[in-house]
Amino acid sequence: MAEKRRGSWGEGELYDALCLLMIGACCWIIGAQFHAFGTLNHFILAHGLSDQLMLGFFMGLAMIVVSLRKSLKLRLAMRERDATAARAEAVARHDALTGLANRRLFLEAVELSRRATGAEPSSAVLLVDLDRFKPVNDLYGHAAGNAVLCTVAERLDGLLPARGVAARIGGDEFAMLVPLEGGSEALARLAQAVIGSIAAPVLWNGNALRVGATVGIALITGEDVDAEVVLHAADLAMYQGKKDGRGTYRVFKSAMDVELKARAQLESELRAAILNGEIEPFYQPVVSLPEQTLIGVEVLARWRHPTRGLLAPARFISIAEETGLIADLSYRLLRQACIDARDWPAHLQIALNISPQQFQDTWLSERILAILTETGLAPNRLEVEITETALVQDLEAARATLTSLQNLGVRIALDDFGTGYSSLYHLRELKFDKLKIDRSYIDTISMSEERAKLVDAIIKLSASLGLVTTAEGIETNASVDWLATQGCDFGQGYLFGAPMPKSEIDTLVSIDPEVAKSCLAA
């Protein structure tokens, strides 16, 4: 649509002008006919002016009125346009849901502050990232999520010092720009207050919704290149806080940048490694007690890195979890393990570790079934190991996944028992097949009577719930004898073998079970 040019005469205005001219002329004619302009007549006669000249004068007057009217209308239109533009600008610079400044406005404010700062910092950015927001959103829906975000915004606004700016800069990410008036102690107090206030429950439709917050702090100095750099530094500090255990705050240090760059490098290498098949399954023997015969293996991931050698899972599993690569990694590992296990005697089981994130996937059992079908491994040869973290995020989703896996014939083991929540509630609520006692307990049974009593209690508890028990991390003959006496069903640990590549486990399973037994305990 062609835009009408401002200031030019449109059709409507020409018509208006003609009307006014006609009215002007008519006024003159009527006035003159009825001698309504006594003084004017007198004036015309006295000055010898003609009717035509006066008509021209009146028409000129009408033209002036027309122009005045037009300029008035123009001015009103411009004022309205400016108001609309200001409204649009305000909308574009504020978050629609919470009314706080948005990322753009926040960056502008940080930039202004940076330019006004010398070498010594005079203000700081607090990046506030919500913890456990996603489960609230998933469980109670978007309306509840929005209520949480609005409440968080109000609480941050309430804590904001004078001349500060609070903003929502992402889905569940907020930020504050604050002057550094009370020094680093005041900043620490503010960060604590932010964490504390966000941790308070949000009441919504009779539910107490709970989220937390991790805060990253970056001080603004004139040496920072731009506002994005400041925000990035706060982000690194926040990330460090998350790593150190959420619900905390961290102040940016330059070492964080180095660490993050190394991590980013590892992340991109991991992405390629999964596709290139550099992640391979290692197998750790699991034996029955007291016989100590091989009954299966636990599948443990190893990264055969082209330059860094063989990397343990501690180096890459958490990165795979955080980047969403874990599912792909895990399914490739399972496929390879199934193929390897097809050559072993049919009574040997394989146990696969499944991350909490994967357990939230409603299609998990279908995906596992597809791999079992494709490779031809019987579902009852597979055991899935999960930790309690997989249960706390969404118990009902976990229950559904657990049941559908068990319906296939796959067994479920609760891993690392004793380290996390160790909740009787989880054991009662969900039907597991096996409990794995964490190696930190097994390490110390010979050293501490208290520990030994605890392990004994766990074994008895497990049996009373109808589960079998595996003790992990068995390194000594003394521990294995004691565990067998207490009724522990299975054992795993360096005493029977460390995680080993396919070639080694192939040898172990191919030899006579009695010989293998002596090899395992050697």
Ligand code: C2E
């Ligand atoms: P986990 O599931 O508890 O696995 C047992 C860990 O204990 C293994 O470490 C194993 O090498 C170690 N271990 C076994 N016996 C002994 C022993 O006698 N003494 C000592 N000190 N350690 C022993 P690894 O292979 O480094 O795995 C570490 C963790 O990484 C695993 O703990 C598991 O949580 C995770 N992980 C490994 N592979 C995968 C995977 O494919 N997917 C997922 N999601 N996690 C995995």
Ligand code: CA
């Ligand atoms: Ca495990």
Ligand code: CA
């Ligand atoms: Ca374990």
